[in-house]
Amino acid sequence: MAGLSIENVTKRFGETNALDKVSIQVADGEFLAVLGPSGCGKTTLLRMIAGFETVSGGRISIGGSDVSTPQMNVPPEKRRVGIVFQNYALWPHMSVAENIGYALKVAGVSRAEREARVKAALALVNMEQYGERRPANLSGGQRQRVALARCLVAEPSLVLFDEPLANLDVHLRASMEDEFADFHKRTGTTILYITHDQAEAMALADRIAVMDHGRLMQLATPRELYHEPANEMVASFISQGMVLPADVLTAEKKGECKVRVLGQELVVRCRPGEKPRRDARICCRASQIEAVKGKGDGFDGSVTRAVYRGGAARIEFEPDGAQQTCLHFDQPDPVSFAAGDRARLRLTSGWLIPAAGEGA
Numbered sequence: 001m002a003g004l005s006i007e008n009v010t011k012r013f014g015e016t017n018a019l020d021k022v023s024i025q026v027a028d029g030e031f032l033a034v035l036g037p038s039g040c041g042k043t044t045l046l047r048m049i050a051g052f053e054t055v056s057g058g059r060i061s062i063g064g065s066d067v068s069t070p071q072m073n074v075p076p077e078k079r080r081v082g083i084v085f086q087n088y089a090l091w092p093h094m095s096v097a098e099n100i101g102y103a104l105k106v107a108g109v110s111r112a113e114r115e116a117r118v119k120a121a122l123a124l125v126n127m128e129q130y131g132e133r134r135p136a137n138l139s140g141g142q143r144q145r146v147a148l149a150r151c152l153v154a155e156p157s158l159v160l161f162d163e164p165l166a167n168l169d170v171h172l173r174a175s176m177e178d179e180f181a182d183f184h185k186r187t188g189t190t191i192l193y194i195t196h197d198q199a200e201a202m203a204l205a206d207r208i209a210v211m212d213h214g215r216l217m218q219l220a221t222p223r224e225l226y227h228e229p230a231n232e233m234v235a236s237f238i239s240q241g242m243v244l245p246a247d248v249l250t251a252e253k254k255g256e257c258k259v260r261v262l263g264q265e266l267v268v269r270c271r272p273g274e275k276p277r278r279d280a281r282i283c284c285r286a287s288q289i290e291a292v293k294g295k296g297d298g299f300d301g302s303v304t305r306a307v308y309r310g311g312a313a314r315i316e317f318e319p320d321g322a323q324q325t326c327l328h329f330d331q332p333d334p335v336s337f338a339a340g341d342r343a344r345l346r347l348t349s350g351w352l353i354p355a356a357g358e359g360a
């Protein structure tokens, strides 16, 4: 297996900057997810790593050797990059074993070696007993495992997953997530996993690269993305974080500072070196909002929506004088809030979003 280095990569399609100076280092054996909304450049990045697309600027190297620069492009078949697509593209008239061994056959690998490698690849995805089956007689999850085995048989230096679970139903997705995680643990394969599903990325990846409009917004562990988003996009994209205007009142001390938000003063976590400033933003989570009884510290407003979801209700709330701001939190049973109710809320904590330009 090998590491992957993406350095300052830019891709232009006419006027469109599909990727803009993206840099991502994937360590040998790491599982890295690339996450972002539709059109953020995920597929373009994957196609460039695989060699199907040239780079306009920057450099891509695999295992320390350059494979893409504006001057040269190592062809896909010479990169030893495996790809698992969302549509498995298995040959229906071939058995599972034939599907997996086909590329080896075309490459002139002897029958004995082919059989041994197909058997080993089937074992890697826990499909030893299915070699003689036709793809039509497999479940969606099993087909995806065959597609993975077919990619592994070529002994790739890294494996790219292109939204591999997008076609599966919810239950199967969950069990395939477990299988992929297990597979990664067993084999130590370097994996770059493209998805727009953040739950999937969080469940699987060591680190996640969040992209938006062709730019890398933040590259961090799932926990860090959730607790310490580097900018407003990541704060609101990951787990529906709420972004609220704030004034920073005190300088950072022991990773915290005092802010004023919606008229309430509170202490939030922050990066080292933060200084008092106006027009800042904090990110807060549903679990950091609570109802206040009486006239304690907090802010008044109206409940705009209460949706019961079994065991708890999601309450949406508009603070007085802040029409653009919608807060949401969960109220466990017994649910008392209803649309139209007046209420007083307070924030219990939050994260001060670094000022623009402070980097990911």
Ligand SMILES: Nc1ncnc2c1ncn2[C@@H]1O[C@H](COP(=O)(O)OP(=O)(O)OP(=O)(O)O)[C@@H](O)[C@H]1O
Pocket: 013, 016, 017, 018, 036, 037, 038, 039, 040, 041, 042, 043, 044, 045, 196
């Ligand atoms: N061949 C092309 N010619 C022109 N523009 C392109 C081409 N391929 C991609 N783009 C543009 O580049 C941007 C990034 O597209 P890309 O397909 O990489 O996004 P994505 O994140 O994979 O989106 P999705 O999740 O919807 O597949 C988009 O604005 C897209 O319209």
